[in-house]
Amino acid sequence: MQLTREDWIKAGLQQLADEGIHKVRIEALARLLKISKGSFYHYFRDHQELLDSMLDYWEVHATKLIVQSMEQQDASLEQLLQISFNRDKKMEIGIYTWAKYDPVVAERLVDIEEQRISCVAKLYQKKGINNAESIDRARLAYLTYVGWMTRFEENPNFDIDKMVELLTSFSG
Amino acid sequence: MQLTREDWIKAGLQQLADEGIHKVRIEALARLLKISKGSFYHYFRDHQELLDSMLDYWEVHATKLIVQSMEQQDASLEQLLQISFNRDKKMEIGIYTWAKYDPVVAERLVDIEEQRISCVAKLYQKKGINNAESIDRARLAYLTYVGWMTRFEENPNFDIDKMVELLTSFSG
DNA sequence: TTAAAAACATACGCTACCGTATTTTATTGG
DNA sequence: CCAATAAAATACGGTAGCGTATGTTTTTAA
Numbered sequence: 001m002q003l004t005r006e007d008w009i010k011a012g013l014q015q016l017a018d019e020g021i022h023k024v025r026i027e028a029l030a031r032l033l034k035i036s037k038g039s040f041y042h043y044f045r046d047h048q049e050l051l052d053s054m055l056d057y058w059e060v061h062a063t064k065l066i067v068q069s070m071e072q073q074d075a076s077l078e079q080l081l082q083i084s085f086n087r088d089k090k091m092e093i094g095i096y097t098w099a100k101y102d103p104v105v106a107e108r109l110v111d112i113e114e115q116r117i118s119c120v121a122k123l124y125q126k127k128g129i130n131n132a133e134s135i136d137r138a139r140l141a142y143l144t145y146v147g148w149m150t151r152f153e154e155n156p157n158f159d160i161d162k163m164v165e166l167l168t169s170f171s172g
Numbered sequence: 173m174q175l176t177r178e179d180w181i182k183a184g185l186q187q188l189a190d191e192g193i194h195k196v197r198i199e200a201l202a203r204l205l206k207i208s209k210g211s212f213y214h215y216f217r218d219h220q221e222l223l224d225s226m227l228d229y230w231e232v233h234a235t236k237l238i239v240q241s242m243e244q245q246d247a248s249l250e251q252l253l254q255i256s257f258n259r260d261k262k263m264e265i266g267i268y269t270w271a272k273y274d275p276v277v278a279e280r281l282v283d284i285e286e287q288r289i290s291c292v293a294k295l296y297q298k299k300g301i302n303n304a305e306s307i308d309r310a311r312l313a314y315l316t317y318v319g320w321m322t323r324f325e326e327n328p329n330f331d332i333d334k335m336v337e338l339l340t341s342f343s344g
Numbered sequence: 345t346t347a348a349a350a351a352c353a354t355a356c357g358c359t360a361c362c363g364t365a366t367t368t369t370a371t372t373g374g
Numbered sequence: 375c376c377a378a379t380a381a382a383a384t385a386c387g388g389t390a391g392c393g394t395a396t397g398t399t400t401t402t403a404a
Contacts, residue, residue: 002382163311
């Protein structure tokens with residue numbers, strides 16, 4: 001079966017999730033796809049173009065669509081946080097770690113995370129919390145999410161339910 | 173002036189903080205230290221031994237000493253969080269990112285973070301919060317810290333004071 | 345002072361990548 | 375069917391890094 005450009009991108013993203021951005025190498029992907037590396041250059045000018053394409057692909061498939069569906073579905077704050085904390089995080093943490101090495105990725109991540117934060121902030125407002133505090137609380141929830149994503153695989157002592165409970169309870 | 177083993181370790185950690193673990197290369201460090209790479213092998217058997225030594229060094233100098241001093245100095249929760257959020261984080265984030273690529277580093281980080289968490293939990297208890305909730309709140313604060321460490325450089329919209337305020341206020 | 349040891353420099357072979365050039369095989373439209 | 379195009383394979387030269395071997399300088403200790 002003939003490969004497509006998208007096959008290379010998916011293989012790159014899979015490798016990113018499994019091994020990190022530094023293992024996203026043309027020859028390694030070619031081995032995984034059981035094809036010669038020569039054909040890679042039919043679909044991409046160079047290694048960088050693959051990386052760019054991977055980020056584009058992820059941005060559309062893993063983020064924009066999710067934010068949209070959350071805005072539509074009218075989910076509760078608790079539900080949104082539970083969904084966020086429970087989704088498969090391997091790809092996501094791969095992207096975040098990648099951003100630590102690539103300023104272009106880092107920049108695009110800021111846009112995405114600000115979207116996510118304002119999404120959460122709206123749900124805090126729905127619970128009757130004022131505008132300013134809603135944003136602060138959304139930022140806190142988001143940072144907790146990033147921290148959890150970073151550490152939950154290595155340290156199993158973090159209880160999602162407890163975190164969500166604390167993040168969604170009012171302060172006195 | 174003659175170099176020491178510690179000079180190589182410090183250079184390695186500096187490179188880790190500045191460029192990440194993947195740029196901690198023998199020949200790159202030799203260039204930085206303005207010395208030939210041949211002499212590296214006088215102090216270390218191989219590249220891995222340098223990495224091991226770097227982790228040892230960091231564990232002693234950046235963590236054990238800090239935890240000790242905090243336990244002694246009888247600081248408040250707010251003070252501890254402020255100090256944690258304000259310290260230079262470049263080295264720390266370098267280590268955490270490194271852990272994503274190296275299971276040995278990841279494992280040692282679990283011990284360290286559990287120490288830190290129980291340290292924070294004790295301060296929550298001092299404020300009159302019961303044992304179980306203190307630990308949950310300490311975990312929340314810790315995850316927020318990790319998330320903030322990961323993102324604050326790229327996204328300046330996170331306000332430390334607001335985060336500390338939310339983390340230290342009681343819930344109703 | 346001088347021989348041994350430590351520190352440092354140089355040169356080498358090896359591997360894993362990159363990107364290019366060239367050739368071979370498949371696919372497709374006229 | 376058969377050119378023309380696309381896809382894939384092969385072969386090449388180049389770079390960066392590893393670890394070893396070997397040679398040179400510097401330091402140390404008897």
